[in-house]
Amino acid sequence: MRAARVVPIHPVSRAEPPARRAPRCSACAMRALCMPAELSADELTRLDAIICATRSVKRGDALYRAGDAFHSIYAVRAGSFKTVVMHREGREHVTGFQIAGEALGLDGVGTCQHNCDAIALEDSVVCIIPFAQLEAVCRELKPMQHHIYQMMSSEIVRESSQMMLLGTMTAEQRVATFLLNLSRRFKARGFSAAEFHLRMTREEIGCYLGMKLETVSRMFSKFQRERLVAANGKTIRILDHEGLARV
Template sequence: MYAEPACESTLSMPTPSRWPVVPIEPAVREAAPRPAPRCSACSLRPACMPPDLTSSELQQLDTVVLTTRNVRRGETLFRAHDPFQSLYAVRTGSFKTIVMHRDGREQVTGFQIPGEPLGLDGVCSGTHSCDAIALEDSTVCIIPFVQLETFCRESRRMQRHLYQLMSGEIVRESSLMMLLGTMTAEQRLAAFLLDLAARFQKRGYSGAHFNLKMSREEIGCFLGMKLETVSRMFSRFQREGLVEPNGKQIRIVDLEGLARV
């Protein structure tokens, strides 16, 4: 691509071969890391960091989490086999994590909403084991793991919080195995909606009325169900007065009834 330099007349213009080449801005330039808001003043901090950090620990935390990154819908935050360098905290938006089967099929392994971590899968081997893809235009805070480890050695609260995050991943994986291995289709979808409602409520959002940023097909891929089965179960829950779906909006009408499914 060439850009014409300013000139007084067409006679003084250089020939095309002498025109300076102007580099095209890459389309992903906006995804470059940017300065992060201070953790100490972030409204989501109680959801992703220990609630009882001292003022001194908060100041130190502000020196660890220095940048954020914008990830557009459909873009990848990290891919399987990428070197592990940082943990991420979802600040805005939402993500899905996926692994690929040998035959090329995609398996959704989780959905992450604001305040939840991404990247813990890389701690074990030093490389990521899954892809993290934005379900909508999203923002993450970047937490360099080397600096976080140093902070954890100086802060027992932060060290305990990191252990809790890792333990939470173990519990989540175990719960997913039980969900896929022992529950009926109705129970799987009910458990998924109840879990999502509890997570939204914990972060200060409505636990009864929320948007599903993931598609019905992605829900089915996560729950081990076909798209048709997911749609049929939503219709059944609606007929039974348990939920009111409206496009991607879901209103849980009967929380106790949904829990009894």
């Protein structure tokens, strides 16, 4: 597998395009996913002042690498990412997929450096949120502080769910859970819960679910035979949501 190119964040080299000014949080369509709903107009203005830049990341490029110094967290404004850890023998393990409205970079809070790679699955845009400035704002804006705690808690729950998925579920259950999880997340963003495009490959899904590519493909074929889903390339249509949930 070709190694992803790194898009430097701190500092920006002359060869890389500079970070662009971010659209105001107060006018962003993704605000309900990234920010607590109870913030006042004045409080949103304060957040506008610290979330001052966006960065475009081309498909296959890395937003950050394991071992990079931690400075910021990132909100996915458009596109999608995968987070990856590399085994010592060079094998890749996918630890998560992040779509628009979700956060990246929280893995660096504890050790002040990132412990995974964040790689764009398609041409994507992130909002850059300097963590030191965010911490200062959170001391005064309690709803925002609580929101950050919720984000960190969600990461703990997600990792626990991943351990249960890998440790106790059959291959059939893992793929069904994966599709239902994506369906729920797309629905929360106002997209169709029944039909969506998979930006990740079958191989990447297998890396995430702890399965071989052949097994992932066999499960998709099984679900199609049972008329639970219809697959056309990377486009997935859930035909029987309740049936998939019963799996």
